[in-house]
Amino acid sequence: MKPQSYELHMLLSETPGDEMKDVIIGLEVHVQLNKLRSKLFCSCSTQYHDSEPNMCTCPVCLGLPGALPVINEKAVDSAIKVALALNCNIEEQIMFYRKNYYYPDLVKGFQISQYDYPIAMDGKISIEADGEREIRIKRVHMEEDPGRLIHVGTIDRSRYSLIDYNRSGVALLEVVTEPDLRTPKEARLFLNKLRNILEYLDVFDGSLEGSLRVDANISLAGGARAEIKNISSYKGVEKALLFETVRQKNLVRRGIRVAQETRHYDEVRGITISLRTKEEEKDYRYFPEPDLVPLRIGDRVDDIKRALPELPDAKRQRLVKQYDISDHHAKVLTSELKLANFFERVATKVDANLSATWIADVLKGELNYRGIGIDAFSPEHMIQILQMLKNDKITEKGAVQVIRTILDEGGAPPEIVKRKGLLKIEESIITRAVAEVIKENPAAVKDYHDGKNEALHFLMGQVMKKTHGRADPSMVSKLLKEKL
Amino acid sequence: MITKKDVEHIGWLARIELTEEEKEKFTKQLNSILDYFEKLDEIETDAAPMHHVFGLTNVFRDDVAKKSMSQEDALQNAPKKEKGCFKGPRIV
Ligand SMILES: [Zn+2]
Numbered sequence: 002m003k004p005q006s007y008e009l010h011m012l013l014s015e016t017p018g019d020e021m022k023d024v025i026i027g028l029e030v031h032v033q034l035n036k037l038r039s040k041l042f043c044s045c046s047t048q049y050h051d052s053e054p055n056m057c058t059c060p061v062c063l064g065l066p067g068a069l070p071v072i073n074e075k076a077v078d079s080a081i082k083v084a085l086a087l088n089c090n091i092e093e094q095i096m097f098y099r100k101n102y103y104y105p106d107l108v109k110g111f112q113i114s115q116y117d118y119p120i121a122m123d124g125k126i127s128i129e130a131d132g133e134r135e136i137r138i139k140r141v142h143m144e145e146d147p148g149r150l151i152h153v154g155t156i157d158r159s160r161y162s163l164i165d166y167n168r169s170g171v172a173l174l175e176v177v178t179e180p181d182l183r184t185p186k187e188a189r190l191f192l193n194k195l196r197n198i199l200e201y202l203d204v205f206d207g208s209l210e211g212s213l214r215v216d217a218n219i220s221l222a223g224g225a226r227a228e229i230k231n232i233s234s235y236k237g238v239e240k241a242l243l244f245e246t247v248r249q250k251n252l253v254r255r256g257i258r259v260a261q262e263t264r265h266y267d268e269v270r271g272i273t274i275s276l277r278t279k280e281e282e283k284d285y286r287y288f289p290e291p292d293l294v295p296l297r298i299g300d301r302v303d304d305i306k307r308a309l310p311e312l313p314d315a316k317r318q319r320l321v322k323q324y325d326i327s328d329h330h331a332k333v334l335t336s337e338l339k340l341a342n343f344f345e346r347v348a349t350k351v352d353a354n355l356s357a358t359w360i361a362d363v364l365k366g367e368l369n370y371r372g373i374g375i376d377a378f379s380p381e382h383m384i385q386i387l388q389m390l391k392n393d394k395i396t397e398k399g400a401v402q403v404i405r406t407i408l409d410e411g412g413a414p415p416e417i418v419k420r421k422g423l424l425k426i427e428e429s430i431i432t433r434a435v436a437e438v439i440k441e442n443p444a445a446v447k448d449y450h451d452g453k454n455e456a457l458h459f460l461m462g463q464v465m466k467k468t469h470g471r472a473d474p475s476m477v478s479k480l481l482k483e484k485l
Numbered sequence: 486m487i488t489k490k491d492v493e494h495i496g497w498l499a500r501i502e503l504t505e506e507e508k509e510k511f512t513k514q515l516n517s518i519l520d521y522f523e524k525l526d527e528i529e530t531d532a533a534p535m536h537h538v539f540g541l542t543n544v545f546r547d548d549v550a551k552k553s554m555s556q557e558d559a560l561q562n563a564p565k566k567e568k569g570c571f572k573g574p575r576i577v
């Protein structure tokens with residue numbers, strides 16, 4: 002863990018642990034539609050993460066003179082999918098606008114974005130904070146991603162920046178909430194839910210670096226609001242908002258007015274810094290993008306709606322109903338589409354409740370502990386483990402050990418059970434086998450009583466056979482001698 | 486009416502440094518341009534707002550990735566470059 006910066010330490014140390022009822026937060030979330038193959042307005046690849054800087058560009062996304070944008074049809078359909086999943090009203094006709102500002106990450110001196118006639122408005126999603134909370138979505142619009150600035154040093158100290166335009170022109174979706182969030186934690190829950198929905202829709206891979214960026218507006222009731230720009234991680238959002246809440250409260254307590262301003266979140270130091278920008282909305286001089294024609298999308302909506310996959314909330318309800326598992330387990334299992342699919346695969350083969358417990362409580366915990374995803378584990382292995390558990394072949398402790406071994410060393414359950422000697426030797430099973438063997442072999446029993454030692458070896462062999470070699474020989478010998 | 490202060494702000498938005506004479510000159514010029522545009526207000530019109538001159542809609546492209554330019558070509562016009570990147574001033 003990183004040590005706290007001095008600034009953060011001082012700020013937090015003078016803060017009483019007061020409630021945050023009067024905090025008002027709204028988010029502008031930018032997500033890359035990174036499941037698309039090509040960028041929003043040109044055919045450059047979106048798979049730039051492993052390539053050198055400036056290897057995925059063309060005249061369009063470099064803003065060279067004469068280059069003309071043509072919109073990616075699938076990007077529009079993906080945006081409609083998201084808007085529907087966020088319960089928005091889809092506009093009949095949408096348009097693109099030029100948002101003018103001068104910044105090195107923007108090749109043309111403007112960003113193609115939306116202003117009037119965005120793709121959708123007035124949606125809502127529910128999050129589970131302290132009880133269910135409905136968060137209203139103000140609007141959803143499409144725009145192009147700017148390039149990536151590599152500041153040499155921190156943002157307020159570097160002398161120059163290096164610019165990589167591989168990202169320039171990748172399709173972004175901006176989801177704007179109403180100021181309905183009340184705590185930094187709710188902001189995090191909202192982002193998790195949004196990511197969950199986007200991944201169910203198969204339009205977004207949140208594990209890719211830079212796939213999500215957030216601007217957060219935050220104010221105390223009655224005070225001016227600060228806009229924190231460009232927070233680029235899920236954890237960063239909660240931390241930045243927490244810092245900002247504390248900062249604003251301390252100002253108020255000292256009788257200082259909170260200024261309306263734009264601030265930057267410094268991820269390394271965990272603090273927000275004033276950016277002293279002079280730009281206001283009117284300075285962006287939005288006007289319709291003359292190189293793109295309006296899109297009439299109204300008649301596409303019904304088909305897209307029919308093809309929408311089952312979304313997290315619906316899946317959670319169905320799992321509870323269909324498999325009779327607890328709502329808590331269903332919630333954990335549906336928090337990730339892959340995890341839900343994994344569960345359903347296993348639950349068709351072994352007891353659903355056993356599956357839910359072992360996947361949601363045990364396996365998920367082991368995965369989280371190692372910081373890896375469900376892809377690292379095969380459902381077939383889980384089925385084998387749970388079947389062995391159910392058939393009393395291994396103990397719960399043994400099952401956990403098999404899971405850990407697979408994650409840490411690899412291998413398959415039967416082989417691991419053998420190698421690590423995890424087979425469960427229950428005395429009752431051996432006792433039962435001993436009783437059966439004695440009953441089935443009266444001649445050998447008689448020989449034993451007549452003092453023939455080979456008879457004991459024969460009887461032991463019969464017990465081992467019945468227990469498929471899983472019984473401990475000394476235990477078998479001891480039990481046999483007792484019963485004979 | 487555009488003031489000298491507006492011109493200074495517009496200059497800042499475009500990251501252009503203006504001399505005092507230029508500020509005076511552009512203030513006058515911009516006002517005369519706006520006066521000229523005001524002539525449009527004299528036309529009586531009840532036409533619906535036009536979104537695009539062609540009247541075209543729904544011009545799309547398939548989501549297919551094609552070959553991009555080489556890094557060398559991309560950086561060809563860059564006045565300053567470093568480590569495969571364009572090098573620019575810090576602007577905050
Ligand atoms: Zn391109």
